[in-house]
Amino acid sequence: SSVVDDVGQAVNRNVSGAQLLHELLSAPWLHALLQVCPDSTGALLSSHDSVAQADYGPLLPPLPDELPEDEEAMRIVCLVKNNQPLGATIRRDEETGEIYIARVIHGGLADRSGLLHPGDMLVEVNGNPVVGLEPEQVIQILINSQGTILFKVIPNAAQSSSSQRPDSSIPCPDAGMPFSRGDLLEVVDQSDGQWWQARKLPCAVSCAGLIPSASMLKSKQREQWWCQPLQVHTCIRPSGFRRSFRLWRRTSFRRRRQSCTSCSPSSSALSTPYEEVALYQRSPQENHRLIILVGASGVGVTELRKRLIKLNPSTFQGPVPRMFPPQIQHIHLKCFLKFVEYGEYKGHLYGTSIDAIDDVLRRGRMCIIDVEPHSIPPLRTRKLKPYVIFIKAPGPERLRQSRRDAGLITHYSVNRAFTDDFVELEEVSWLMEGKYRQFFDCVLVNDDLQDACIQLCSIIQQAQEEPQWIPVSWTRAEE
Numbered sequence: 001s002s003v004v005d006d007v008g009q010a011v012n013r014n015v016s017g018a019q020l021l022h023e024l025l026s027a028p029w030l031h032a033l034l035q036v037c038p039d040s041t042g043a044l045l046s047s048h049d050s051v052a053q054a055d056y057g058p059l060l061p062p063l064p065d066e067l068p069e070d071e072e073a074m075r076i077v078c079l080v081k082n083n084q085p086l087g088a089t090i091r092r093d094e095e096t097g098e099i100y101i102a103r104v105i106h107g108g109l110a111d112r113s114g115l116l117h118p119g120d121m122l123v124e125v126n127g128n129p130v131v132g133l134e135p136e137q138v139i140q141i142l143i144n145s146q147g148t149i150l151f152k153v154i155p156n157a158a159q160s161s162s163s164q165r166p167d168s169s170i171p172c173p174d175a176g177m178p179f180s181r182g183d184l185l186e187v188v189d190q191s192d193g194q195w196w197q198a199r200k201l202p203c204a205v206s207c208a209g210l211i212p213s214a215s216m217l218k219s220k221q222r223e224q225w226w227c228q229p230l231q232v233h234t235c236i237r238p239s240g241f242r243r244s245f246r247l248w249r250r251t252s253f254r255r256r257r258q259s260c261t262s263c264s265p266s267s268s269a270l271s272t273p274y275e276e277v278a279l280y281q282r283s284p285q286e287n288h289r290l291i292i293l294v295g296a297s298g299v300g301v302t303e304l305r306k307r308l309i310k311l312n313p314s315t316f317q318g319p320v321p322r323m324f325p326p327q328i329q330h331i332h333l334k335c336f337l338k339f340v341e342y343g344e345y346k347g348h349l350y351g352t353s354i355d356a357i358d359d360v361l362r363r364g365r366m367c368i369i370d371v372e373p374h375s376i377p378p379l380r381t382r383k384l385k386p387y388v389i390f391i392k393a394p395g396p397e398r399l400r401q402s403r404r405d406a407g408l409i410t411h412y413s414v415n416r417a418f419t420d421d422f423v424e425l426e427e428v429s430w431l432m433e434g435k436y437r438q439f440f441d442c443v444l445v446n447d448d449l450q451d452a453c454i455q456l457c458s459i460i461q462q463a464q465e466e467p468q469w470i471p472v473s474w475t476r477a478e479e
């Protein structure tokens, strides 16, 4: 109190910094600290000693030479609670009942304070001894605390993140960060082999969250694979609304249905659960990126592609499909590997070849193709750098409305149960998005046709002119 009085006088004398010091010394948390830990009063005061000596006096007595041993080993951490989570997880040593900081989440309150570290032992929280308590009880103390929270901790001597214990299940669900296929994550800490820390981009919050490491996710995927027969069979089927003249797509659907390869665990998976990406800006000398449109049958992929090409045929172009004469059709399976998709019509095989795509790109045009989603992976090459746009169905109501406005329903309504078709179309679209989201660079809802066309143009322009995230492997010199 007398120090506060002295500083108060200095405030009256307009001594520089005195106001700030006065506010600090009058703060309720400091009073709480002095009450919780009276032994550290000397240490606390001595830290302000030089300030006091310079401006106010009197001289403080020197610190005792021999501080109690546990006094040196103990650290008092004072954090001011705000809306943010503490950003640290705790664990209990089952043998001793001691509570430890298990991990500190990057960018969280604890991390930014720099005062709490993995492996630190928690002795007290706001004056409550925590040794022997369950972690939930400690958390309850934190929840009940208002304003300032005082931690009494015994620092971990090593203070390295290697003390984070490997966990097979998420160590703290609250610290977990939800994410789904196709999300962009910035990994900020990989020191734990099992649980990494990451932020989702674009980043709204500074605090990172826990995500499973690549190896952990791989093992989880294996587990899921073995569980697969128990899951509901959700094969993506073509909708009855399909009617365009894309023969190769129809065939591939039929083939897929027979063997049901879309349901195999590997068909939609990347070889690693995470794909490392880098920002890429196309230089004017480079070919344009291949533009791939993909969507459930009937959603309007063909319509959008045709409109785009019609709008600006000197810029946009589709590859010319190629027909195989009957005599080469059964020669060698290898020849088909150069084809994106192929199908049969009146005894002839037709296909879209990689060469045809190359042709368009070499002539400086933008090549637009529409494919089934399972045909995307072979096209993901450094040379083509495809930009994939998923054409998504709006809800069944909007589907019905927009297609009615376009006169479609009247035209086809004679023998068709359109309501069912729209529901099915939306469902297939939803399933497709869930299964292949990791390959999509952009999602476009095809509601109003004209709006969708305008949006598509601007998306494609951005894809070609602005920096985009692409797999790191596409930026390397050789594939």
Ligand SMILES: Nc1ncnc2c1ncn2[C@@H]1O[C@H](COP(=O)(O)OP(=O)(O)OP(=O)(O)O)[C@@H](O)[C@H]1O
Residues within 6 Å of the ligand: 241, 242, 243, 244, 245, 246, 249, 295, 296, 297, 298, 299, 300, 301, 302, 303, 304, 402, 403, 406, 408, 446, 447, 448, 449, 450, 452
């Ligand atoms: N936004 C829209 N509003 C109204 N009608 C649309 C819209 N988008 C597409 N259509 C119409 O829906 C019908 C189906 O579209 P389209 O042929 O492009 O489907 P698709 O996705 O290519 O499927 P498929 O391969 O079965 O033809 C066409 O008659 C098309 O004109």
